[in-house]
Amino acid sequence: MILVDAQMPGMDGVTLARTIRLDPDLAKTPLIMMGAAKKAEASTARGRDGSDCWLSKPIKPSHLQAMLCSLLALKLPILQLPGPAAKPTASSAAAVPSNGKSPDPMRILVVDDNLVNRKVAQKQLERLGYLVDVVDGGKPALAAMAGAPYPVVLLDCEMPEMDGYATTAEIRRRKNGERHTTIIAMTGHALEGARERCLESGMDEYVAKPVTLDTLAAVLDVALRQ
Numbered sequence: 001m002i003l004v005d006a007q008m009p010g011m012d013g014v015t016l017a018r019t020i021r022l023d024p025d026l027a028k029t030p031l032i033m034m035g036a037a038k039k040a041e042a043s044t045a046r047g048r049d050g051s052d053c054w055l056s057k058p059i060k061p062s063h064l065q066a067m068l069c070s071l072l073a074l075k076l077p078i079l080q081l082p083g084p085a086a087k088p089t090a091s092s093a094a095a096v097p098s099n100g101k102s103p104d105p106m107r108i109l110v111v112d113d114n115l116v117n118r119k120v121a122q123k124q125l126e127r128l129g130y131l132v133d134v135v136d137g138g139k140p141a142l143a144a145m146a147g148a149p150y151p152v153v154l155l156d157c158e159m160p161e162m163d164g165y166a167t168t169a170e171i172r173r174r175k176n177g178e179r180h181t182t183i184i185a186m187t188g189h190a191l192e193g194a195r196e197r198c199l200e201s202g203m204d205e206y207v208a209k210p211v212t213l214d215t216l217a218a219v220l221d222v223a224l225r226q
Contacts, residue, residue: 001029001032001071002026002029002030002031003031003032003055004016004031004032004034004051005034005035006033006035006036006049007035007036013033013049014033014049017033017049018049018050020050021050030071031050031052032051032052032053032054032055032068032071033049033050033055034057035055035056035057036056036057053067053070053116062188063116065210066114066117066120067116069123069210070116070119070120105129105130106130106131106151106152107130107131107132107151108125108130108131108132108151108152108153109134109144109150109152109153109154110122110125110132110133110135110153110154111137111138111140111141111153111154111155111156111159111167112134112154112156113136113137113159113160114156117156117186117209118134118136120210120211121134121211121216122134124213124216128220133148133150137161137162138159138161138164138166138167139161141153141155141167142167142170142171142174145171145181149181150181151181151182152181152182152220152223152224153171153182153183154184155167155183155184155185155203156186156187157185157186158188164187164203165201168183168201168202168203169201169202171183171202182205182224183202183203183204183205184204184205184207184219184220184223185203185205185206185207186207186209186211187207187208187209188209194206194208204223205219205222205223206219207219
């Protein structure tokens with residue numbers, strides 16, 4: 001992984017990144033450009049400045065971790081450890097019906113206004129064996145759910161225009177006695193009372209960001225069993 005400051009004297013970050021891409025030994029190395037937020041939009045298209053993604057300053061540890069996880073998940077294969085055959089995770093084992101036949105993979109909707117967070121959640125869920133659709137806000141989520149019955153929704157609480165609490169309220173209002181949709185809140189606020197607020201708003205479970213694979217698997221297992 002290479003992290004490059006966009007504003008440097010002599011050779012700036014963009015020139016350095018493009019030079020790195022010309023080196024066959026380094027061309028495929030994931031590269032993050034770090035710089036002012038106002039310049040991020042001009043560099044969002046992949047390859048325009050030689051980077052894989054842009055990290056705006058001041059850099060938050062949670063944003064850096066999420067971006068690193070996303071890029072590493074996209075670039076690196078899943079390692080297979082030697083030894084006995086891997087046991088199914090709790091969530092995958094719980095999804096096997098009593099007749100012993102393998103079910104079709106469950107489809108989950110991820111709702112988050114942050115692109116990196118969506119990619120991280122998508123990769124984690126796919127590693128757990130789920131099919132995944134992603135949208136970037138509450139209103140797109142409602143539109144997606146109107147066209148497809150998602151049994152599980154991972155929902156960011158802090159979103160502009162329509163946050164996770166308002167989206168949950170509308171999902172519950174539209175249910176009208178139909179099959180219950182399991183809603184799992186995702187929030188960066190790991191504060192006392194945060195989980196209680198999510199449950200009181202109609203959500204089924206809660207995970208704090210950054211979400212680890214083991215935590216996500218455990219929460220899905222609990223939520224689906226309930």
